[in-house]
Each structure stands twice: as C-alpha cells, then as structure tokens.
Amino acid sequence: MSGPVSIREVAALAGVSVGTVSNVLNKPELVSLETRRRVDSAIKDLGFVRNESARQLRAGRSRVIGLVVLDVANPFFTDVARGVEDEASASGLSVILCNSDDQTTKEARYLELLEEHRVQGVLITPVASGDERLTRLQERGTPVVLIDSASPTGRQCSVAVDDVLGGDIALSHLMDAGHERLAFAGGPLSIRQVADRWQGALRAFRRMRGTETGLHRIEIPALNIHAGQYAGKAVAQLPERQRPTAVFCANDLIAIGLLQELTRHAIRVPDDVAIVGYDDIEFAAAASVPLSSVRQPRRELGRTGASLLLDESRSGNDHKHRQVMFQPELEIRESSQMLSQSKGILEVLNTGGRPALTS
DSSP states (O other), X not given: OOOOOOHHHHHHHHTXXXXXXXXXXXXXXXXXXXXXXXXXXXXXXXXXXXXXXXXXXXXXXXXXXXXXXXXXXXXXXXXXXXXXXXXXXXXXXXXXXXXXXXXXXXXXXXXXXXXXXTOSOEEEOOSSTTOHHHHHHHHTTOOEEEESSOOSSSSSEEEEEOHHHHHHHHHHHHHHTTOOXXXXXXXXXXXXXXXXXXXXXXXXXXXXXXXXXXXXXXXXXXXXXXXXXXXXXXXXXXXXXXXXXXXXXXXXXXXXXXXXXXXXXXXXXXXXXXXEEEEOOHHHHHSSSOOEEEEOOXXXXXXXXXXXXXXXXXXXXXXXXXXXXXXXXXXXXGGGOSSOOOOTTHHXXXXXXXXXXXX
C-alpha cells in the first residue's frame, strides 16, 4: 500500500515549484488563476490531502477552537454549539466539542488536550466560577471566553443570560396567576445558573409576599429528565392539601420529567399543578402539555461567544474584554395557563431578549 501523496508529487504533476503549491494552499491570491487551476487539477487527480498537523506546527496555532460544555446531551448546549459552529465556519475554522459532565477533573483534561492542540481559543461553560486554570491558560497564550456564565473577575470575555431575572420572571408569572403553594425544582446549587434562578425566584417571592419563607425547594442531583421524574415523585407523594399548585423548574429537561411523573400519578397539568421550565428548548413546545418556559437566545449565545473569542485571537494585546448579558423572556403555554392570563409584572420585567453590552 502506497503512502500519502506528497506536495512534491503535486508540484511535479502541475509543473510548478513546491513553493507555488504551498501558496495555492495557503495564499492563493499570490498565484495566477491558470496556475491555480493546474495545481487544483493535480491535487484532484492525485488525491492529495494536506497535512494540517504539519501546517499547524509551522504556524504555531491551529484553525480550530475548543468548546467545553457541561452536558452535551442537553439540547440547550446543542443549540449553543450550533451558534459557535456558525460563527467559526464563517471564518474558516472548525470546532472541537468537549463534554465535561459537570466534572472538574474531566474539564481539566479537556483543557490540557485543547492547549496541546494549539487551538485558537477556548469557549467554556465552567464547572466552577473563578477557576485559576482558565487564567493560567490565558497567560500561556490561549484566549478564553466564558459562555452561559458571567466572568466574576472580568479577566475573560463572557456571554451570559441574566438568570436572576429569569427566575424572577418565572415565579412572578405563577404568582400573578394566583398560585399560593409554590416550589422550585433544581439543583445542585453549586451550578451557578441554578443558584441564580433560585435567587431570582426568591427575589420575586420576597417582593410579592414580603418573606422568603414558604417557597419550597425540591433538591435534585442533576439537570436531566431523570432528576425531573424524581422531583415529580416527591410532589406526587405529598398530601393534596400540601402539594404545590405550581412548580418552577431550573430547566426544561427537569420540567419534562416532572410532567411525565405527574401524569403517571394522574395529577393534571395545569389543573392540579402548573409548570414553568427554563431554556425553551424545542421539546418544551412539543411536550404532551406544551410547557411554559423562560427563553434564552441559545444560538445567539454561541455566535456572540465565538465572535468575542475570534476578536481576542486576532487582536492580541489590543483586545479589551467585554461582558455581554442577554435578557430572558417568558413563553407562556398550556402548562401554566389555568388560573389567570394576566401578565402583570412581566410587562415591566420582560425586555424582549435584547443584549446589554458593557465594558
């Protein structure tokens, strides 16, 4: 079996120098149209595939960016990744997608791998905030942008959604609808997004009730459908007079699992228990009872994060870190439309998803 076709073979068949073939591959504007056609024809005839690893070694930087997310199985991150890919592809770059599974050790291994591959930069939803590893990665020359997470120090660019406001919007909607017994299903609170959504719910409850006492939190170990089913069992086991009449879920996967389990126990949604989710993934509207959900501009998060990363990669020391914060908005569907259609405070809080940019 013969080995891979070399650039010298392409040059010989096209009747040009090795340098000319290199220019056609890397700087085609320097080569005449007729010569480019001869080289392209030789490449096609011989089946030549460029050695990208060798090119990266010479250039010192690859044409790849890394994306590290908490859970690639979550459709929210799938949509974010699509946005990253859109922006990267428009700049002739590829994306390596890494799944940390919300584990710091796994995240650390991926960061090492991406640095070894000399990626142009790393987009990451970090497991923990304020991670010094990210700062050290930057200091060694790899740009880092936080995605779906605000930068606590301002030492990185970041793109996020105001999850405190999102939690406030969700619980305000349920309270405006007349619900008295309310619960929040989400966890663990070590995940920044979950903690912020819980704080937002508490803020709304405190503003409308004058106390934080009375908002029940259903502690669950993850942000998936199985955890939502666990929350559903916890709700179903409560006596009817103690059961919450409305549950705000930290994401849509939890809300879908909750809906499934309540249905299995013949608890009607929204007649017996109203549900509001978070993220507004595609499956939310397609659920057996279409779910109300706090919408995030998922694809735009990815596009904006990738744009900031590419700007930092190209600008070098002239780059100035920016923090982009998007505003969430509530999509009201059947799962929470029982008691009242009044929007009340939503008209004040819901600003339509427009980004606010600060330096």
